[in-house]
Each structure stands twice: as C-alpha cells, then as structure tokens.
Amino acid sequence: MSKINRQGSNAILSTSVEYHNFVFLAGITADDLSKDITGQTEEVVAKIDRALENNGTDKTRLLTAQIWVKHITDRDAMNKVWVSWLGDAGRPARACVEANMADSRHLVEIMVTACR
16 A cells, blocks of 8 residues: 655644645645735735745645635735746646635635645
C-alpha cells in the first residue's frame, strides 16, 4: 500500500494530506481577522504557498480550488488578489460560493488540491 503523509494533524483534521503525489489542503483561513477581504485573502494565499511548499509543490500545480466567502459581494475584491497571486500559472478548476463561516469574522476560506 502507498503511504499517506499527513501534516499539521489535530483531533479534527490535518492541514495537508499527500497521497500518490496529490496534495490536499484543508480549508485555509486568515489569522488576522481584523483585516478586510483583500487582507484576509492575501494572508490565505500566502499560507497556501507555504503549505504547498512544505509538500514539495507550488501554485503552478493546482488542480482544484474551493472558495467560500462570507459575502458574495466580496467576490470581485477576492478575485483581484486571486488573479494577481496566480500570475501566469495554470488556472485550477474552481468553485466560489457564499457561506456562513465558523467564526463570523472570517471573510474567506480557500481549500486547494495540487499535484507534485
């Protein structure tokens, strides 16, 4: 059997799981909840960069992305950060929906899958 590598595990989840060169990240949120949607999105994508790097890959290898925003009206501001962050990298298959967040101060949560 192939080994499953988990990082950042706690009683509920792992922040990343790698299996057969696929890397699955848990939903990533900002730590500084005083930031607006732009600031939180910038923080989230920086955390995604670090998590992907810790798993031997990067954003150019994204396959899918699921994005939850607290207010769908923030989608355009979030997309500005998203597009700038992706640069010329390939675009993943993606969904973006409005959702109630576990903490009402969270404005965005992003979950990605990448390959190595």
